[in-house]
């Protein structure tokens with residue numbers, strides 16, 4: 001039998017390619033044919049030398065590539081800033097919500113501090129102020145509620161600013177009590193900012209999805 005198919009199989013085996021015949025048949029031939037065994041050993045040596053040849057020298061670009069990379073991935077710094085601002089907004093709202101509720105609670109329980117308003121008016125005002133404080137706390141806990149809270153809080157603050165300005169001009173309210181409304185205004189500004197930011201984030205995500213798709 002010709003040795004040629006076996007030598008082709010040896011070559012194929014060195015290149016990890018299909019042998020074209022059973023491996024066992026090749027091994028049996030190599031153990032019985034010293035010419036092919038010697039040819040196979042030479043071929044293996046040549047292949048090994050070729051594979052171990054020194055790779056061409058290329059310049060080491062590691063430092064250049066690393067130096068060209070931005071210090072942070074694009075968007076990472078902006079995302080970190082956004083998270084920081086959101087955390088700040090939520091803590092500020094939490095503080096205002098606690099203060100607002102704390103101020104309203106005695107009024108609700110005792111009717112005190114309502115500038116001799118009728119008892120039920122004091123209670124009613126206390127309930128409203130507690131509701132405002134609870135709204136701030138709810139948005140601090142779940143910022144996605146901000147937009148939903150705005151119609152109530154926005155209307156209350158606009159009307160309150162309007163009547164308080166009129167009452168101050170007419171001398172119907174002490175500056176001290178009017179100043180207490182600044183707490184409410186501060187909270188409403190924070191809620192509006194939270195709502196605006198989450199709307200902006202949603203539209204940015206929507207644009208991102210469109211770009212990806």
Ligand SMILES: [Zn+2]
Nearest residue numbers: 003033035036
């Ligand atoms: Zn042979």
